[in-house]
Amino acid sequence: MTRRREVLVYGAALSALLAGCTDEGDGDSAGTSETDENGEEPAAPEGDESDTDSESDGAEEGDEADGEDAEEESEEEEDEEEEEDNGNTPDDHPAANGIEDQPTLGDPASAPATIVEFSDPGCGICAAFHDGNFQDIESELVEPGDAAVVFRPYPVRDYDASEPGSHALVATHERDEAAFWELKQFYYDNHGSFSSDDIYDRTAEFLNESTGVDGDAVAEEARDEAHQSTLDENLDAGMEAGAGGETPVFYLFREGEFVTEIRGNQNLDVFRTALGL
Numbered sequence: 456m457t458r459r460r461e462v463l464v465y466g467a468a469l470s471a472l473l474a475g476c477t478d479e480g481d482g483d484s485a486g487t488s489e490t491d492e493n494g495e496e497p498a499a500p501e502g503d504e505s506d507t508d509s510e511s512d513g514a515e516e517g518d519e520a521d522g523e524d525a526e527e528e529s530e531e532e533e534d535e536e537e538e539e540d541n542g543n544t545p546d547d548h549p550a551a552n553g554i555e556d557q558p559t560l561g562d563p564a565s566a567p568a569t570i571v572e573f574s575d576p577g578c579g580i581c582a583a584f585h586d587g588n589f590q591d592i593e594s595e596l597v598e599p600g601d602a603a604v605v606f607r608p609y610p611v612r613d614y615d616a617s618e619p620g621s622h623a624l625v626a627t628h629e630r631d632e633a634a635f636w637e638l639k640q641f642y643y644d645n646h647g648s649f650s651s652d653d654i655y656d657r658t659a660e661f662l663n664e665s666t667g668v669d670g671d672a673v674a675e676e677a678r679d680e681a682h683q684s685t686l687d688e689n690l691d692a693g694m695e696a697g698a699g700g701e702t703p704v705f706y707l708f709r710e711g712e713f714v715t716e717i718r719g720n721q722n723l724d725v726f727r728t729a730l731g732l
Contacts, residue, residue, distance in 0.1 A: 543564060543708075543711045550696040554607075556685075557607055561600065561603030568602040568709050568732060570730075571707075572606050573705075574702050578617075607693070610686060611690070615649050620658075623654075626677055630668045630669070634667070634668040638666075641665075655678055709731065
């Protein structure tokens with residue numbers, strides 16, 4: 456059973472409840488030497504050399520210990536700086552697992568709020584959201600720096616564009632993020648017009664004509680399901696977070712902390728109110 460089918464089975468139970476598509480040595484050695492009766496200098500006391508070596512070894516061990524302590528302190532400082540650099544980036548929530556590798560509008564580390572969206576490129580309600588309310592969120596929240604949006608392709612719907620489109624989106628994102636957003640909008644603008652026979656060719660044609668990405672290479676990777684591991688990560692994250700078999704589903708974070716979940720085609724005011732913006 457594929458990961459998508461597992462999600463569909465899992466989501467069926469939720470559908471009845473949820474609406475929407477939703478060193479130094481010894482100093483004595485510096486004195487004047489004396490001679491014995493034969494005119495020869497006496498041998499140095501046996502303890503002098505060993506004492507010097509012992510003190511030298513102790514100093515070297517002390518230097519080594521000091522070096523290790525300094526290295527540990529340096530690593531702790533780097534860890535603290537890394538935590539500070541994370542800023543408002545969401546963590547400690549399944550929906551946020553691996554979002555640093557997902558297509559993003561805005562900067563989750565600096566924006567006070569982050570919206571993590573699980574959407575299916577074959578979903579009609581997702582298309583309606585991106586053709587309308589998403590534009591308001593982008594202009595009113597993302598562009599002023601109040602929020603960042605992370606998009607996770609989540610192929611749980613049973614449409615011709617669901618899995619092929621998700622694979623193509625991931626393949627495109629690995630080449631160029633701007634082209635990813637253009638392809639996503641192409642799918643939603645043409646929702647319902649794709650078939651399993653033409654989606655690869657139409658995807659390649661759009662990318663070749665409208666972006667700098669090699670559309671033929673993207674289509675080939677989509678056919679071969681070359682990025683299934685990435686989609687499996689999204690499916691696992693969505694299931695663990697509770698999205699089930701619905702799209703779109705949004706997980707909202709404020710200053711790195713989870714706030715709430717929103718399902719379906721909701722408007723700007725719903726997001727703004729939930730995030731306190």
